[in-house]
Amino acid sequence: MTVETEITAPGPQGALAGTLTLPDAGLADDMPVLLIVPGSGPTDRDGNSPLGVTAAPYALLAKALAERGIPSVRIDKRGMFGSAEAVSDPNDVTIAGYGDDLLAWAENIRDSLPGTSGPRCVIPLGHSEGGLVALAVMDRLAASCGLVLAGAPGRPIADVMRQQFRDNPANAPLAEAAETALRSLERGERLNASTLPAALQLIFSPQVQGFLIDVFSHDPARLIADLQVPVLVVQGGRDVQVPEDDARILADAAPQADLAILPEVNHVLKTVPSDGLPENIATYSDPDLPIAPEVVEAVADFVTRIRPSAGPDGSP
Incomplete structure (x- = not known):
C-alpha cells in the first residue's frame, strides 16, 4: 500500500503542482526521495500526454517504489496541467527554467520531509528529455546525492x-x-x-x-562528465525513441555511473516481449500494464545504496 498527497512548490508566477508518494509503513529517516522529472512535450506528472500516451509510467513507478520503501515526488511541468499558473506560456520555457523548478521542488522536499540525521537528500529521476533537465541542474542542486537517468539522450537532442x-x-x-x-x-x-x-x-x-x-545547445555527455555523485543509467533494449547507444555514451562519459540495460523494456518503461513495433506502441496506451519489474529493481537497488553521508562514489 502507498499514501499519495497533492503538494505544491513556488513557481515563477504561480504554484507548481505535484504528487508525493510515500510508503504506507512510513518513511525511513535516511531514505532519499526521488524527484521524477517528466519527458518532452505535454507530459504530465503521471507520464501521460494528450498526444496519445496513457501508459501512466511515472505513477506506476512511484507506487511500485513506495512498496519498496522509497518515496517520490512526481511533477507537472511549468505552464501545464496542475502547474498551469506557474507561467503564462508553456512554450516560453528553457532547460534552465525547468531546472529552477527542480530547485524549488528540492527545497520543498527538504523542508517538508526532514531527516533526523541531516537534510533529506533528493535524487532526480529524469526520463527522456527530463534526463537533460536533471543533468543541467545538478551543479545547482545541493540537496542531491545521486541521479537516475531513464531512457535519456546521450547526445544533443x-x-x-x-x-x-x-x-x-x-x-x-x-x-x-x-x-x-x-x-x-x-x-x-x-x-x-x-x-x-x-x-x-x-x-x-x-x-x-x-x-x-x-x-539543442546542451550536450548530455559533457554535463554528466562533470558530476560528482553516483549515477544510474537505465535503458530499455526495446526503446524505439532513444537507442541503447545513448545510454552507453552517458555511461562512458561518467566512469562512476552504473549502467542497466534492460533488454525487454521500452521507452514508457513497460515490458515488450517481442521486437514488433505495433506491440511496442500498444503499451503506450495501456495503463493496466504494470511497470517493468526490472526498472523497479534497478532503481530501488540504486536508491537504497545512497545515504546523505555517502561519498562521491556512493560509499560511506
Whole structure:
C-alpha cells in the first residue's frame, strides 16, 4: 500500500503542482526521495500526454517504489496541467527554467520531509528529455546525492531527432527539409515553418522554436562528465525513441555511473516481449500494464545504496 498527497512548490508566477508518494509503513529517516522529472512535450506528472500516451509510467513507478520503501515526488511541468499558473506560456520555457523548478521542488522536499540525521537528500529521476533537465541542474542542486537517468539522450537532442527521422523509412521524403530545420535551429536561427512539409510544421512550429534552440545547445555527455555523485543509467533494449547507444555514451562519459540495460523494456518503461513495433506502441496506451519489474529493481537497488553521508562514489 502507498499514501499519495497533492503538494505544491513556488513557481515563477504561480504554484507548481505535484504528487508525493510515500510508503504506507512510513518513511525511513535516511531514505532519499526521488524527484521524477517528466519527458518532452505535454507530459504530465503521471507520464501521460494528450498526444496519445496513457501508459501512466511515472505513477506506476512511484507506487511500485513506495512498496519498496522509497518515496517520490512526481511533477507537472511549468505552464501545464496542475502547474498551469506557474507561467503564462508553456512554450516560453528553457532547460534552465525547468531546472529552477527542480530547485524549488528540492527545497520543498527538504523542508517538508526532514531527516533526523541531516537534510533529506533528493535524487532526480529524469526520463527522456527530463534526463537533460536533471543533468543541467545538478551543479545547482545541493540537496542531491545521486541521479537516475531513464531512457535519456546521450547526445544533443538535435542528433537524436536526426536519427529518429533516419530510422523511419516513411520519413525519407522529409529528410532534407528536416535537416535544414535542425541546422537552422542549431545555429540559433528561427525559420519560417510554413515553408516546411505539413508533417514537419507542428514539430518546428514558431511557438516551440525558442525552446528547441535552447535545448539543442546542451550536450548530455559533457554535463554528466562533470558530476560528482553516483549515477544510474537505465535503458530499455526495446526503446524505439532513444537507442541503447545513448545510454552507453552517458555511461562512458561518467566512469562512476552504473549502467542497466534492460533488454525487454521500452521507452514508457513497460515490458515488450517481442521486437514488433505495433506491440511496442500498444503499451503506450495501456495503463493496466504494470511497470517493468526490472526498472523497479534497478532503481530501488540504486536508491537504497545512497545515504546523505555517502561519498562521491556512493560509499560511506
